[in-house]
Amino acid sequence: MEKELLIEVLESEIERTTGCTDPVTVSLAVSRAERELGKTPESVLVTVSPNIYKNAIGVGVPGTNSRGLHIAAALGAVLDKSEAELAILDYVTESKLAEATELVSDGSVVVRYEDTPDVLYVKAEVSAGQDTAYAIISNDYSNIVEVGRNNHVTFSSPTRKTEEVKNLLKGASLREIFEVIEAMTSEELSFLVEAAYINKEAAEVALSDSRMRLGPALNRRPSNLPAPFSAVNKGEILAGAAAEARMSGLKVPVVAVAGSGNQGITSLLGVLAVAEELDSSEEELARALAISAAVTVLIKSFAARMTAFCGSAMAAGAGVAGGATYLLGGGFEDAVRAMQSTIGSLACILCDGAKESCAYKIGTSVATAIQSACLALEGAYIPAGMGILGDTIEETFENLGVLNNRGMAETDRLMLQLIEKGMD
Secondary structure, three states, X not given: OOHHHHHHHHHHOEEEEEOXXXXXXXXXXHHHHHHHHOOOOOEEEEEEOHHHHHHHXXXXXXXXXXXXXXXXXXXXXXXXXXXXXXXXXXXOOHHHHHHHHHHHHOOOEEEEEOOOOOOOEEEEEEEEOXXXXXXXXXXXXXXXXXXEEOOEXXXXXXXXXXXXXXXXXXXXXXXXXXXXXXXOOOOOOHHHHHHHHHHHHHHHHHHOOOXXXXXXXXXXXXXXXXXXXXXXXXXXXXXHHHHHHHHHOOOOEEEEEOOEHHHHHHHHHHHHHHHHHHOOOHHHHHHHHHHHHHHHHHHHHHOOOOOOEOHHHHHHHHHHHHHHHHHOOOOHHHHHHHHHHHHHHHOOOEOOOOOOHHHHHHHHHHHHHHHHHHHHHOOOOOOOOOOOOOOOHHHHHHHHHHHHHHHOHHHHHHHHHHHHHHHO
16 A cells, blocks of 8 residues: 555545534535525425434534534524534534524424435435525535535535545555554654644543533542553543543534544544653654554444444544554554454444443543553453454454444444433
8 A cells, every 4th residue: 555545545534523523414514505595594404314313312512502403403504604514513603503593493493314325314405485405415424415406406426435435445454554654754644643632632621621520530530550551541531531522512623533523532532642651752653643543444444434333432442452552562463453352342332322421432442442452462362253353353344344234224223213212
């Protein structure tokens, strides 16, 4: 694999976002439809895939003190900022929130879910007077594939980003990817270092916010462990705190990896914690971040943008294990053993929608990943071929894809029913 190609993939797979990406993608779709309409909508109808609905109905929306898709859709209707993509909620103000709240209160916003052409799908339809417009997002959170006005298509794109990424990575072994990364400089990977510190700022906001519970509680634990064991504690604190802030609806930007802010938090903060505790050089940090992000992207290319298992645990957690092993001085085989142990340990973690409990899963996953790296270097790891683990790490990634894409469709449907029942 060429260095330039890998950098292209990594750059395309990180994106700044404010708020959980599932309600944010609804805001984006409605905002793009509103721009096509050319005026503030009088009514909004949003149709989403069951996966989007599952992930968004219980999560906080930044700047609103509210949760779910109705307020997210209404904000899109009053925010003509679709060029901001997943950072659109940066532009929420008190006056815009008042307008959005009125739309919801008037019953002008309808949100529904149904079987759709893609597991990640949003169609926003808006109207005012005799005019109508729509926008469709599919396959990735900011991937607008079609826009129309008054029954005429005005924009259409067949782009499917996840397939493009998979094709770019096709044929490359994980060993090749590691070898390419090990030859990179900190300057070439500076965008990942910057992203990690953006996510750390989100954690620091949460740790100083009296409304947050998990991060501050973790931070009160004794912290006199020697390195690298102190990194297990620090990684859990930083990742758990940042995820709690994001899921609660605090207005903090984070950098997403492979379409998910929580995956970005996990992938980048887990590695940053290890690097800080070991006093690693910036070049070592940059390469470890690249390993973590690349593994996350690779696993998600085998599965899907939205999975029935927790992507932050399985994909980003494995990435952290690989990056942490590198920082600890391990080689490729050590990293593979750490990643296999992480996946083997966390294989039971399911996605039951986005909300504060994600922070607990993420904190646990980061701690497990870093601990797996430490254990692998001590010769303790889950052997290949056990359970979901393949004989090679690529086979394990393939197994995760088969499990999600073919085996867990019914699990996802039942999960949504249970979530809705709990909200009654």
